[in-house]
Amino acid sequence: MSPRQFYERKKESFQLELLTSCLDSARPITVSDVHRPGLALAGFTKIFLAERIQILGETEMLFLETLEERERLKAIDRLFIHDIPCIIVAKGLEFPSYLTERGEKAGVPVFRTPLSTTPFIHRLTEFLEEAFAPRTHIHGSLVDVYGVGLLITGKSGIGKSECALDLVERGHRLVADDLVIVTRRHNELVGEASRHLKDHMEIRGIGIIDIRRMFGIRAITRTKRIAVEVRLREWARDVDYDRLGLEERMTTILGMKVPVVTMPIIPGKNITVLAEVVAMNHLLRIHGLRPAETLNENLIQLMKGNKSTEAEISEAPPPEGGGR
Amino acid sequence: MIERELLVVNKDGIHLRPAERIAQTAGGFASEVSLQNGTCKVNGKSILGILALEAGLGTRVTVVADGPDEQEAVEAIAALFQEGFGEELGKL
Numbered sequence: 443m444s445p446r447q448f449y450e451r452k453k454e455s456f457q458l459e460l461l462t463s464c465l466d467s468a469r470p471i472t473v474s475d476v477h478r479p480g481l482a483l484a485g486f487t488k489i490f491l492a493e494r495i496q497i498l499g500e501t502e503m504l505f506l507e508t509l510e511e512r513e514r515l516k517a518i519d520r521l522f523i524h525d526i527p528c529i530i531v532a533k534g535l536e537f538p539s540y541l542t543e544r545g546e547k548a549g550v551p552v553f554r555t556p557l558s559t560t561p562f563i564h565r566l567t568e569f570l571e572e573a574f575a576p577r578t579h580i581h582g583s584l585v586d587v588y589g590v591g592l593l594i595t596g597k598s599g600i601g602k603s604e605c606a607l608d609l610v611e612r613g614h615r616l617v618a619d620d621l622v623i624v625t626r627r628h629n630e631l632v633g634e635a636s637r638h639l640k641d642h643m644e645i646r647g648i649g650i651i652d653i654r655r656m657f658g659i660r661a662i663t664r665t666k667r668i669a670v671e672v673r674l675r676e677w678a679r680d681v682d683y684d685r686l687g688l689e690e691r692m693t694t695i696l697g698m699k700v701p702v703v704t705m706p707i708i709p710g711k712n713i714t715v716l717a718e719v720v721a722m723n724h725l726l727r728i729h730g731l732r733p734a735e736t737l738n739e740n741l742i743q744l745m746k747g748n749k750s751t752e753a754e755i756s757e758a759p760p761p762e763g764g765g766r
Numbered sequence: 767m768i769e770r771e772l773l774v775v776n777k778d779g780i781h782l783r784p785a786e787r788i789a790q791t792a793g794g795f796a797s798e799v800s801l802q803n804g805t806c807k808v809n810g811k812s813i814l815g816i817l818a819l820e821a822g823l824g825t826r827v828t829v830v831a832d833g834p835d836e837q838e839a840v841e842a843i844a845a846l847f848q849e850g851f852g853e854e855l856g857k858l
Binding site: 685686688734737738741742744745746 | 825
């Protein structure tokens with residue numbers, strides 16, 4: 443992101459004031475961290491995080507004020523030893539005119555914001571993290587089912603949109619159809635629709651429909667964390683479908699593990715109800731309920747009881763109440 | 767129609783994983799496959815049915831296959847029982 447793009451996107455919300463005539467610098471903004479160059483101003487330049495946006499707050503400005511004119515100019519010069527993307531003066535502070543002169547000369551834009559330094563740094567970091575977050579496009583639909591983000595994937599024409607539409611009709615909320623933009627934020631995968639496609643769906647045989655107008659505001663939501671991928675596949679004999687659910691199968695999206703359920707599609711099968719069951723099962727798992735494991739443990743105990751009574755095998759006595 | 771008596775030799779008996787393997791194997795054949803433990807007779811292609819046999823270590827289960835590939839079906843299922851479904855064997 444160039445400082446120019448940054449300025450154009452955020453000048454309103456950060457109330458940025460451009461103090462130099464230049465808006466393009468040799469170095470683009472490439473990282474989400476910011477830097478307060480207090481130590482560099484004071485003379486320590488061995489480590490200087492030049493790739494970051496440099497923020498000057500009250501501390502830095504008060505420090506500069508304590509210096510004599512010559513020292514102050516030298517201190518400001520130290521900011522420009524390395525190529526930096528831009529400088530932002532926070533809290534609407536007064537600044538030495540040499541700062542902008544120097545910026546002008548070095549081709550480094552200098553901005554000012556009236557926002558207080560720390561809250562501004564938080565908002566700026568949040569914005570930059572979002573802008574630099576790992577991102578990918580996935581062909582599929584994302585629906586919020588009982589609060590669980592289901593990413594429905596599968597080949598073209600297998601019925602992803604129809605499944606999503608059916609879910610919306612049953613009271614669930616559409617996030618994106620056909621194309622889901624997935625962003626990794628910290629340890630979450632968040633999906634949303636592309637800007638111009640949101641609220642719209644393409645249904646074969648009907649065409650483009652507007653979900654928000656048709657079903658109302660309750661039928662849509664903007665973003666949703668992806669909790670489970672539901673993979674629709676044409677039924678095939680040789681595919682190894684999970685029939686027990688003893689362990690969760692996983693897939694990887696943007697380096698993060700996501701549970702995946704592969705669902706065989708055959709005519710007459712109600713995928714929508716199955717998708718709801720996937721969501722509810724996920725909720726039960728979160729609450730620590732694992733039906734396959736519980737059933738299995740009970741069964742093994744039960745069989746241990748049966749075995750000793752029926753076959754009379756010389757082993758430990760059966761657990762109490764274990765037999766029938 | 768072919769019938770054969772098989773012995774459960776793995777320590778935990780026919781729980782979920784063995785049941786899945788039996789159902790998967792039986793499902794690969796065209797023949798009807800059923801399993802019987804005492805009076806309990808179930809479809810050999812149904813996991814939950816097989817679980818209902820409650821066949822623990824040392825139980826004798828009768829497998830019955832009927833159809834074009836009945837011989838192969840019985841052989842395949844017998845092999846699963848013999849190897850204890852790939853699990854730890856129990857003391858008989």
